[in-house]
Amino acid sequence: MTWEPNVIVAAVDGSDRSIKATRLAAEMARRNGSKLHILTVVRPPEGWWGIGGAPPPARALSESLMEAQKEVLDRTVAEVDLEGIDYQVGEELGDPASAIVHYCEDVEADLLVIGRRGAGLMERFVMGSVADRLVHYSPCPVVVVP
Ligand SMILES: Nc1ncnc2c1ncn2[C@@H]1O[C@H](COP(=O)(O)OP(=O)(O)OP(=O)(O)O)[C@@H](O)[C@H]1O
Ligand SMILES: [Mg+2]
Structure with a gap:
């Protein structure tokens, strides 16, 4: 089996x-000449999905929510050394774990890099719920950064 991380x-x-986690992903992308996608998912407020569960168009979401998420990407790009890496940022709307899985399928990711926990406030000894679901359902190998 040959495996190359063309898309991270x-x-x-x-x-x-x-x-x-993104720093590690960037380092791996640099060494392997991989394309790097930096993805963030906006989770719509509870009740937003309405009947039928069709996702609303992004522009219909409150401006502040989209702004906050854009800041996440800006801050990441500012704080990670991306010199010489072919990267792009991505923003999706929906349930984070499902949206990340679908995104990885779409771009045919070879590797997904995530943190063991995230921005959630609950202190615990286990992985975050998004990380947990990704480890179970990711279409590609996952690196979980402690
Ligand atoms: N909305 C999101 N968009 C993109 N990546 C996310 C998002 N939420 C979580 N992740 C990824 O999953 C990792 C683990 O986060 P997770 O949400 O599972 O932990 P948590 O916030 O501590 O717990 P919980 O959300 O269950 O309260 C993060 O470090 C990040 O890599
Ligand atoms: Mg979380």
């Missing part, structure tokens, strides 16, 4: 840990 996805939620 780093998922960021604004937490320092997810930025640390």
Whole structure:
């Protein structure tokens, strides 16, 4: 079996840990000449999905929510050394774990890099719920950064 990390996805939620995970992803991308996607998912407020569950167009979301998420990407790009890396940022709307899985399928990711925990406030000894679901359902190998 030959495996090359041509496409690496780093998922960021604004937490320092997810930025640390992105640093590792960037280092791997640099060494392997991989394309790097830095992805963040906006979770719509509870009740937003309405009947039928069709996702609303992004522009219909409150400006402040989209702004906050854009800041997540800006901050990540500012804090991670991306010199010489072919990267792009991505923003998706929906349930974070499902959206990340679908994104990885779409871009045919070879590797997904995430933090063990994220921006959630609950202290616990286990992985975050998004990390847990990604480890179970990711279409590609996952690197979980402690
Ligand atoms: N909305 C998101 N967009 C992109 N990546 C995310 C998002 N949420 C989580 N992640 C990724 O998953 C990792 C683990 O975060 P997770 O949300 O599972 O932990 P948590 O916030 O501590 O717990 P919980 O959300 O269950 O309260 C993050 O470091 C990040 O890599
Ligand atoms: Mg979380």
